[in-house]
Amino acid sequence: MRAFTYDRADSVEGAVRGIAGRPGSRFVAGGTNLLDLMKADAMRPAHLIDISRLPLDRIEETADGGLRLGALARNADTAYDERVSRRYPMLSKAILAGASPQLRNMATNGGNLLQRTRCYYFYDSATPCNKREPGSGCGALVGVNRIHAILGASEHCIAVHPSDMCVALAALEATVRVVGPGPGPGGGPGSERTIPFAAFHRLPGDAPHIDTELRPDELITAIDLPPKGFAEHSTYLKVRDRASYAFALVSVAAALEIADGTVAEARLALGGVAHKPWRDEEAEQALAGKPPTGESFRAAARILLRRAQGYGHNDFKIDLAERAIVRALAEAAGTEAA
Ligand SMILES: Cc1cc2nc3c(=O)[nH]c(=O)nc-3n(C[C@H](O)[C@H](O)[C@H](O)COP(=O)(O)OP(=O)(O)OC[C@H]3O[C@@H](n4cnc5c(N)ncnc54)[C@H](O)[C@@H]3O)c2cc1C
Ligand code: SF4
Numbered sequence: 001m002r003a004f005t006y007d008r009a010d011s012v013e014g015a016v017r018g019i020a021g022r023p024g025s026r027f028v029a030g031g032t033n034l035l036d037l038m039k040a041d042a043m044r045p046a047h048l049i050d051i052s053r054l055p056l057d058r059i060e061e062t063a064d065g066g067l068r069l070g071a072l073a074r075n076a077d078t079a080y081d082e083r084v085s086r087r088y089p090m091l092s093k094a095i096l097a098g099a100s101p102q103l104r105n106m107a108t109n110g111g112n113l114l115q116r117t118r119c120y121y122f123y124d125s126a127t128p129c130n131k132r133e134p135g136s137g138c139g140a141l142v143g144v145n146r147i148h149a150i151l152g153a154s155e156h157c158i159a160v161h162p163s164d165m166c167v168a169l170a171a172l173e174a175t176v177r178v179v180g181p182g183p184g185p186g187g188g189p190g191s192e193r194t195i196p197f198a199a200f201h202r203l204p205g206d207a208p209h210i211d212t213e214l215r216p217d218e219l220i221t222a223i224d225l226p227p228k229g230f231a232e233h234s235t236y237l238k239v240r241d242r243a244s245y246a247f248a249l250v251s252v253a254a255a256l257e258i259a260d261g262t263v264a265e266a267r268l269a270l271g272g273v274a275h276k277p278w279r280d281e282e283a284e285q286a287l288a289g290k291p292p293t294g295e296s297f298r299a300a301a302r303i304l305l306r307r308a309q310g311y312g313h314n315d316f317k318i319d320l321a322e323r324a325i326v327r328a329l330a331e332a333a334g335t336e337a338a
Contacts, residue, residue, distance in 0.1 A: 001039050008050040012179060012219065017189045018049050020181035020217045027051045027219060029072060029108040032099075033115040041125045042132050043116075056110075056221055059083065065227035068177075071110030071220040075165065076101065078109055088225055090234040090253055094168035097238040100245050110220040113166060113176065113200065116211065117159035117275075118247050119148065130156045131208045146313040147249065150321065151305075152274040157208030158311055161201055161276050162247050168236055169197050170277035171253035171269040175224040176200050181217050194224070201276030208275070230255035230267065230332075237328040238271075239320060248272035250321045252328035256292060263287045263296070268304065268329070273321055280304045292333035294326060301325035 009015035019025050026045040028034050029052055037043040056072040059081050067087070069078055078084055079095035099107065121127045121139030128137035140148050140158050148158040174197045184190025201212050214220065234255035240246040251271035257264045266287035270278040283304035290296040301322045308318045 002041070002044055004038070004045055005047045006050065007047070008052075009054060012054055012056070012221065013184070013186075013188050013190050015049055015051050015054060015219050016179055016181045016217065019219070020189065022047050023216075025049055029111040030074070030106040032103050032107045033111060037116060037123075040123045042123055051219065052108075062224060067225045069109050069223045069225065071222055072108050074105055075099070075107045075109065075112060076104040079104070087231055088168075088172065088229040089231055090229075090236050090255060091165070091168040091172065091225070094164045094236040094238075094251075094253060097236060097248075097251070098164035109165070109223055112163055113169075113220065113223070114212065114214070115163055118162045119159040120144070122159065131159060131204075134207075134209045141311065144313055145311040147247070147272070148311055148314050149274050150308040150310055150314060150317045151270075151278050152203045152276070153309070153311075154204045154206065154208070156206050157204035157275065159204065159208065159275055160272050161211075161274070162272075163277070164236070164238060164248060164251060164271060166197075166201070167248075167251055167269050167271035167277045168253045169223065169225075170279050171234075171255050171267040172225055172229065173197060173267070174226070176214075176220060177222040177224060178214060178218045178220050180215060180219075192221075197277075198279060204275045211275075230257065233258055233332045233334065235328055235331040237324055237331065239324050250317055250324045252321075252324045253277075254325070254328035254332040256287070256329070256332050258292060258333065261291055263290055263292055263333075266300070266329075268300065268325065270304070270321060270325070273308075273317065278304075287329075292329070292335055294330065294335075297326045297329040298322070300329070 025047040056070040079092045085092040127139040176195045180191045181189045182191030238251040253269045255267040266284045283300045
């Protein structure tokens with residue numbers, strides 16, 4: 001691990017002021033991802049600003065009937081919050097499918113959104129990786145790519161986003177609230193903006209080292225959930241190599257609104273298949289107006305996967321994703337997968 005300096009922020013304003021003046025700095029929240037990456041020499045911040053004691057750990061009702069999840073609320077506290085588990089069960093399930101109890105007790109919501117890919121080559125500083133070292137090449141393209149992307153990849157990077165929580169947040173159409181160093185409502189630093197979840201994470205294109213639309217000097221303060229939680233008909237299905245403590249090979253957040261035996265609205269997001277949680281509105285629309293049957297679930301899965309491409313070791317993911325989508329939709333609908 002390389003030497004770095006460290007400060008602890010005592011206010012949101014102080015945190016954004018501190019990072020604005022110091023390029024190469026990073027916030028640290030639970031530290032469960034950033035410190036591992038620093039130990040592996042995959043990230044080299046010169047300065048850390050500890051935000052773990054900022055008052056951003058609450059879960060609160062919003063004026064429109066939704067919920068605001070503080071960026072520093074722990075993953076465990078979020079998943080077990082009674083309002084989250086009752087109104088957004090798909091989100092609770094997704095969080096609890098991730099990591100281990102000890103990690104979820106430490107990991108924060110903001111950090112979960114910004115955790116970096118688990119591509120082996122990204123962690124191995126002896127191999128080329130455009131995400132770690134722009135312009136150095138991609139070890140996974142010609143190497144072992146069993147866990148890599150089948151959708152939205154580029155010739156520069158075929159990594160996937162590893163988060164479970166983010167897949168459910170994409171299906172729920174959450175919004176990310178951030179503050180930056182521009183003038184805020186009180187006159188000091190603290191300009192605010194919101195980013196729709198669909199626009200938060202990026203596809204790799206020719207700049208795979210940039211994971212999100214968040215600027216380096218911005219702090220996530222909260223994640224807003226809209227009132228609609230699809231509590232009656234939703235699920236999160238995670239397919240992985242071990243029953244627990246493993247990242248998703250493929251995961252599916254499926255949510256349906258069913259009225260008079262017909263799907264009125266559908267939301268479908270996949271994890272483990274792309275550089276960001278993958279949603280496809282055409283696939284969702286294909287479900288609308290149809291009865292919740294295996295036939296319509298399969299048709300939606302095929303639409304979602306129509307541009308899927310494997311890179312050799314991960315070809316199996318295309319078939320796996322189709323089956324996982326059909327099973328998750330059947331589980332959400334409360335029917336048997338046909
Ligand atoms: C062994 C292991 C297994 C895991 N398995 C899973 C799994 O199966 N599924 C899953 O989804 N996750 C898994 N995780 C990942 C875990 O969920 C993340 O490490 C965790 O959510 C990161 O949160 P943190 O608060 O510790 O972030 P940190 O490590 O503190 O920070 C991560 C990044 O976010 C930035 N950051 C943090 N908070 C903010 C903020 N408020 N504003 C701006 N920037 C911020 C930091 O600068 C850093 O770049 C696993 C982790 C480990 C170590
Ligand atoms: S897939 Fe992306 S993260 Fe992995 S080696 Fe290639 S460039 Fe790096």
